[in-house]
Amino acid sequence: MDTMNRLMLFGLCALVALSCATAPKGPDYGARMLPGTWIEDIAVESVFEGASMTVPVRVYLPKGYDAKKPVRTLIGLHAHGGTNRDWSRHPAIVQFADKYDIALVFPAMGTTLYESRYYPETTNKWNPMPGGRWMGEVLVPFLRARLGLARERIRTGIFGNATGARGAVLMACRYPAVFGATAGMSGDYDAISMIEDRLFTSVYGDMNKFRQRWENDDNVIKLAANLKGTPVFLTHGEKDRTVPYEQSNILAIRILQLKKELGDYRVEYYLRYYRFHDWGLWAGMIPAMMGFFDKTLAK
Numbered sequence: 001m002d003t004m005n006r007l008m009l010f011g012l013c014a015l016v017a018l019s020c021a022t023a024p025k026g027p028d029y030g031a032r033m034l035p036g037t038w039i040e041d042i043a044v045e046s047v048f049e050g051a052s053m054t055v056p057v058r059v060y061l062p063k064g065y066d067a068k069k070p071v072r073t074l075i076g077l078h079a080h081g082g083t084n085r086d087w088s089r090h091p092a093i094v095q096f097a098d099k100y101d102i103a104l105v106f107p108a109m110g111t112t113l114y115e116s117r118y119y120p121e122t123t124n125k126w127n128p129m130p131g132g133r134w135m136g137e138v139l140v141p142f143l144r145a146r147l148g149l150a151r152e153r154i155r156t157g158i159f160g161n162a163t164g165a166r167g168a169v170l171m172a173c174r175y176p177a178v179f180g181a182t183a184g185m186s187g188d189y190d191a192i193s194m195i196e197d198r199l200f201t202s203v204y205g206d207m208n209k210f211r212q213r214w215e216n217d218d219n220v221i222k223l224a225a226n227l228k229g230t231p232v233f234l235t236h237g238e239k240d241r242t243v244p245y246e247q248s249n250i251l252a253i254r255i256l257q258l259k260k261e262l263g264d265y266r267v268e269y270y271l272r273y274y275r276f277h278d279w280g281l282w283a284g285m286i287p288a289m290m291g292f293f294d295k296t297l298a299k
Contacts, residue, residue: 077164
């Protein structure tokens with residue numbers, strides 16, 4: 001099967017998965033969908049393999065929000081062990097959401113690596129359902145059915161910092177029919193080049209025993225071909241001692257290779273000198289990132 005056929009099959013499978021997902025019953029949020037407001041106490045409930053789970057989600061609706069018009073939506077992911085309040089502690093994210101009329105969605109993702117499955121060796125289980133599957137099979141259908149958000153690929157993006165950056169780009173790879181653009185700040189995208197990383201080990205097991213998992217399962221570099229037609233924004237601090245900036249370099253180079261070979265790939269990469277793995281970089285890049293989404297998502 002050639003590359004284009006694989007991409008078409010993957011997109012079809014993603015659409016089938018989304019269409020089969022059933023949005024859980026719960027409160028009617030219609031009366032609370034007001035311009036310039038936060039909806040703080042959204043509880044997204046679901047059942048996976050007989051186990052119930054609830055994930056808190058926060059949503060911000062921009063001042064220009066109009067329920068009668070298409071809504072541009074961004075899902076924002078936090079770092080490993082962070083909270084769904086991390087991004088909103090920096091006023092620029094809301095300021096630019098208002099400026100560009102973009103709704104913001106912040107799920108509480110805890111310690112997930114946005115894995116697509118668990119293994120017998122997995123010791124880090126975020127919830128009964130793997131985090132990557134929950135994003136595509138529960139959260140997105142919930143947003144569409146209950147809040148009227150993220151309904152169209154051309155108006156839906158996803159971003160994150162650190163592990164959330166990995167998640168954002170990985171979700172764009174896994175669900176190319178859902179996300180029209182993605183942004184990652186200081187992300188780790190190639191597990192096989194970080195063989196001593198304890199977080200990867202906690203999900204995929206010992207690399208020496210399960211190398212194929214590390215190379216292929218949820219490896220963004222391997223899945224980057226699915227980013228055809230999906231603009232990508234990357235940034236990294238040159239002095240990052242937590243996740244080497246080479247991780248973003250590798251992904252940017254891979255996307256450029258795909259562009260040369262197949263066309264219709266796009267990446268904007270900003271290496272920031274004298275910047276670290278912290279909010280000094282991430283908050284400072286919010287204007288550029290939000291400008292990127294304003295350019296790449298339909299209005």
